[in-house]
Amino acid sequence: xxxxxxxxxxxxxxxxxxxxxxxxxxxxxxxxxxxxxxxxxxxxxxxxxxxxxxxxxxxxxxxxxxxxxxxxxx
Amino acid sequence: xxxxxxxxxxxxxxxxxxxxxxxxxxxxxxxxxxxxxxxxxxxxxxxxxxxxxxxxxxxxxxxxxxxxxxxxxxxxxxxxxxxxxxxxxxxxxxxxxxxxxxxxxxxxxxxxxxxxxxxxxxxxxxxxxxxxxxxxxxxxxxxxxxxxxxxxxxxxxxxxxxxxxxxxxxxxxxxxxxxxxxxxxxxxxxxxxxxxxxxxxxxxxxxxxxxxxxxxxxxxxxxxxxxxxxxxxxxxxxxxxxxxxxxxxxxxxxx
Numbered sequence: 097x098x099x100x101x102x103x104x105x106x107x108x109x110x111x112x113x114x115x116x117x118x119x120x121x122x123x124x125x126x127x128x129x130x131x132x133x134x135x136x137x138x139x140x141x142x143x144x145x146x147x148x149x150x151x152x153x154x155x156x157x158x159x160x161x162x163x164x165x166x167x168x169x170x
Numbered sequence: 171x172x173x174x175x176x177x178x179x180x181x182x183x184x185x186x187x188x189x190x191x192x193x194x195x196x197x198x199x200x201x202x203x204x205x206x207x208x209x210x211x212x213x214x215x216x217x218x219x220x221x222x223x224x225x226x227x228x229x230x231x232x233x234x235x236x237x238x239x240x241x242x243x244x245x246x247x248x249x250x251x252x253x254x255x256x257x258x259x260x261x262x263x264x265x266x267x268x269x270x271x272x273x274x275x276x277x278x279x280x281x282x283x284x285x286x287x288x289x290x291x292x293x294x295x296x297x298x299x300x301x302x303x304x305x306x307x308x309x310x311x312x313x314x315x316x317x318x319x320x321x322x323x324x325x326x327x328x329x330x331x332x333x334x335x336x337x338x339x340x341x342x343x344x345x346x347x348x349x350x351x352x353x354x355x356x357x358x359x360x361x362x363x364x365x366x367x368x369x370x371x372x373x374x375x376x377x378x379x380x381x382x383x384x385x386x387x388x389x390x391x392x393x394x395x396x397x398x399x400x401x402x403x404x405x406x407x408x409x410x411x412x413x414x415x416x417x418x419x420x421x422x423x424x425x
Contacts, residue, residue: 119281122369127256
């Protein structure tokens, strides 16, 4: 399972983490498939995606009420 | 000792001495044939399962390379038995890797997350949550078949078919909306993006992302372009992130 270190404070942080996982886990150059190690745990991807979804939903609600666009930090 | 791969660079791109990778290991360079080098660190045994912290550590190292020049980021989780084993893999595709490095040179990745309307929310599309991982292209209907087997086996044929048709209709609408929005963003950043990749997180997400390969000096202009698109139409819901290392453009040329 995934470690317990996923405790982001704000929705924005969760969004940043979700976007990071989305880039790092699923994209990037693959040099040799047969040596991929077990640190690429599928559960992490699921946790990342659900984190992402809940924070997108929350931001969606808050941004529609505020009427502005949240921009992720670099 | 096994080593862990972070990214590929052209020769002469040296990691800062204080840079630490997974498990606090120092990052070093493995030089390969041609104009290809790799940033790696030793990979201690017993690192345990994947954590967000490891993913962050991976990206931190890739970003350190990006601060210097644009690397070809490696996908998270690749290790090799030794420096020699990695070098063998790299040397078997030198020309393709050189082309891939050339393709991203001077660029960074900017990502626009586009939220689709009509979202019933992930709670009502539970099957989508653990659905297939992102693939290229806009996929909003991938879960339909998966849901099928269970429904038919349950014997509630007619209700199931109605539900299926409803989901297919909704999927088709979302797909059309996604294509329409993709085109609007493409027009807004026309001339600023060298390349574009579109990927959805998963079918139930009601959002998709557009990643653009943008010249470093055009990042500010890119942000302004997306910002003014959103300001021009209050119904648009988009989130910009970046600059990232070009993860979405890190394919090996010819593969």
